[in-house]
Amino acid sequence: MRGHSRMKTPSGHGAAPDGTGAADEAAARTLLRSAARHxxxxCVALCLTTAAASGASLLLPAALGRALDLLLTRPGDAAGTHWVLWCTGLVLxxxxxxxxxxxxxGTTDARATAWLRQRLVGHVLAVGPRAGERFGPGELVARLVGNAAQAGTAPATAATLLAALAGPVGAVVALGLIDPLLAAVFLGGAPVLTLLLRAFARDSSQCVARYQDVQGRIAGALAEAIGGARTIAAGGTADKEVARILRPLPELSREGRRMWRVQGRAAAQAVAVAPLLQLGVVAVGxxxxxxxxxxxxxxxxASRYAVLATGVGVLVGQLSGLIRARAAARRLGEVLTEPAPVYGTRQLPPGEGRLExxxxxxxxxxxxVLDGVDLVVPAGRTVAVVGRSGSGKSLLAALAGRLADPDDGHVLLDGVPLRDLDRTALRRAVGHAFERPALLGDTIEDTIAFxxxxxxxxxxxxxxxxxxADSFVRRLPDGYATPCAEAPLSGGECQRLGLAxxxxxxxxxxxxxxxxxxLDTVTERHITEALLRHTPGSSRLIIAHRVSTAARADAVVWLAAGRVRAVGTHAELWRSAAYREVFGSSGTERNGGAG
Structure with a gap:
């Protein structure tokens, strides 16, 4: 988790410290190689098909030339007709x-894209909440959908480009076979084409990277706005939000125009140089x-081979696609460099959930955020954690189930460090309920059993x-079989499903x-009492904001500025005015029912 302390940049991803850019590039290359192997x-079939097409294209000028010579020198001879038929066959x-x-x-692109998305989604889910914190949901979606589709074209493009090189190279060889002087004339200007391609690759890479970065920022802002749609509607700020989301559009437009200018300039330069080489070959011919x-x-x-030898337009198009794919793969590589937690192999001994x-x-x-916290949740007991907003309560809850790892220190469950536990054993041992639970699964029963x-x-x-939750679930159209997407649930009902x-x-x-x-006060009291009564043999760590919840716990941990300020029963801590202020109480109200 030490790498997770990188500051966020405006683009939504971590500002790379020294060496991180090289790691992202290495991850991108590895990812593309793996996609190509998949x-x-x-890719082999595509390469062979392209090579065969290049070979047929190289045979066609020779066949056309032979047919023309026979038709001119021996009109009416069947041999000329045969060569015309050969030319027709080559065209077909x-x-x-x-x-x-x-x-x-098309199928190679689709297969590689599907593999990349599966690989990236699996890694994002393995990394857990850290991935969303570093990149943001919108940025992640943009990378997993748009950039994965662009990177997925790399294997097919590379295979096509490799085979397509056979065309120009073969054409130069064919010119040499017709007459070495023709090949010499062409090769005299070939270095200029090579320099043009190198300059195009360099300039295009920078433009594409900036363009994709701006796209990610727009996607991130859009995801934020969708998540806060009700707040935006209530505040009447839709126009402002549209302006905020689309604020990077001028920059996107600039980068897009720059990208196409680079490609257009390369094509124009190639178009300017290629005809001169072709004219040179034809003149010497x-x-x-x-x-x-x-x-x-x-x-x-020879004139046809000169055209094939200067087929820079095709190469520029293929090279441009490969550059876009590599830039997209680098953005995927940034996601892959975010380390996933490493789990051990140990199992838990018998116990009742002592957390330390x-x-x-x-x-x-x-x-x-948390500074040298020492805390013990005794086996079979209930401990409430209270504190002002920003004191680190939710982060402490995440540490308890290893949804996050500490930078320093250790978290143990029944004497075993969480880092050493087998993943399945850990997830069986620790259950979570959140403020806004995700209803995962097709039906209500699926989401409770998840x-x-x-x-x-x-x-x-x-x-x-x-x-x-049983009473309102049974009132749904199909009870527990009701699809989650068709269940109209309030915030409190969603929370009760998460608790279930x-x-x-x-x-x-x-x-x-x-x-x-x-939850309303009555439901909260019933659930808390049921929680204490129906979960024997387990411990409970509750992030509490209500006096009544803290009052029913066996002990209360008071967090302040990332440190444990005090531990005791709610009644003991209630004597402190600063503790009462955590709940917004002046001290004149009753002690949450604790006496």
Whole structure:
């Protein structure tokens, strides 16, 4: 997690310290190589198809030249007709190979894109909340959807480009076979074309990278606005939000125009140089024709080979696609360099969920959020964590289930460091309920059973009853079989489903991160009492904002500015005016029912 303390840049991703850019580039190259290996057979077929098309294109000028010579020198001879038929066959073969190339390129792109998305989504989910914190949801979606599609074209483009080189190279060889002087004339100007391609690759890479970066920023702002749509509507600020989201559009337009200018300049320069080379070859060929060193058909073939040899337009298009794919792959590589947690192999010994934090320190964005926290949640007991906003309560809850790792210190469950635990063992042992639970699964029953392992239906219904959710679930059109997308649920009902999901699994530690905030006072009291009564043999860590929740806990941990200010019962801490201020109390009201 130390790498996670990088500051966010306006583009939404971490400002890379020394060496990180090289790591991103290395990850991009590895990713593209893996995508190419995944589509190896199709890439080989594509390369062979393109090479065959190039070969047929190289044979066609020679066949045309031979047919012309025979028609001119031996009119009416069947040999000339045969060569015309050969030319027709080559044209049809080239058309067929082009069609095969289109199909193979499309399927290769789709296959590579699907593999990249699966690879990236798996890594993002393995990294967990850190990925969203570093890049932002909109930026991640832009990379996993748009950039993955662009990077997915790399294997097919590289295979096509490699085979397409056979065309110009073969054409130069063919010129040399017709007459070495023709090849010498062309090669005299070839270095100019090479320099043009190198300059294009360099300038285009920078433009494409900036263009994709601005696209990511727009996507991130759009995702934020969608998440806050109700706030925007209530505030009547839709026009301002549209302006904020689209603020980078002029920059996007500038980078887009610059990108196309670079490509247009390269194409224009190539168009300016290529005809001169072609004219040079044709002029020398004309001189050789006058001196009877070439036939008319050979001159025709030489002129066609000069066109093939200067096929820079095709190469510029392929190279441009490869550059865009590599720039997109580098953005995917930035995601892959975010390290996923490494799990151990240890299993938990018998226990009732004793949680211990030893000198735990966590930093975010260069700021220490938790500073040397020592905390013990005794086995089978309930501990509430209270504190003002920003004191580190939710981060402490994340540490308890290893949804985050400390920069320093250790977190132990029943004496075993969480880093050493097997992943499945850890997820079985720790249950979570959140302020805004995600309703994952096709139906209401699926979302309550979500987790490892999936509990049986009777356990799901028992957990829903404990969370006071059974009654409103049964009123839904199809009860527990109601699709989540079709269930009109309030915030409190969603929270109760999240609590039911936590109760449905036999966890030895339950972590409730403000999971009671949307409940009315009566429901909150019933659920808290049921939680204490129906979860024997497990510990409970509750992030609390209400006096009543803290009052029912066995002990209260008071956090202030990332440190443990005091630990005790709610009644003991209530004597402190500063503690009462955490709940917005002046001290004249009753002690939350604790006496």
């Amino acid at each position: 589509s190896r057979s199709r 073969l080239i058309a067929l190979l082009d069609a095969c190339h289109t199909v193979l390129a 004309g001189v050789l024709l006058v001196h009877h060193r070439l036939s008319v058909g050979e001159l025709l073939a 934090l030893r000198s735990v320190t966590v930093r975010r964005g260069g700021r220490t 987790g490892i392992p999936s509990p049986p239906p009777d356990r799901v219904r028992q957990a829903a009853a404990t969370a006071r 999901r936590a109760f449905a699994h036999d966890s030895r530690l339950l972590v409730l991160d403000d999971a009671l905030s949307s």
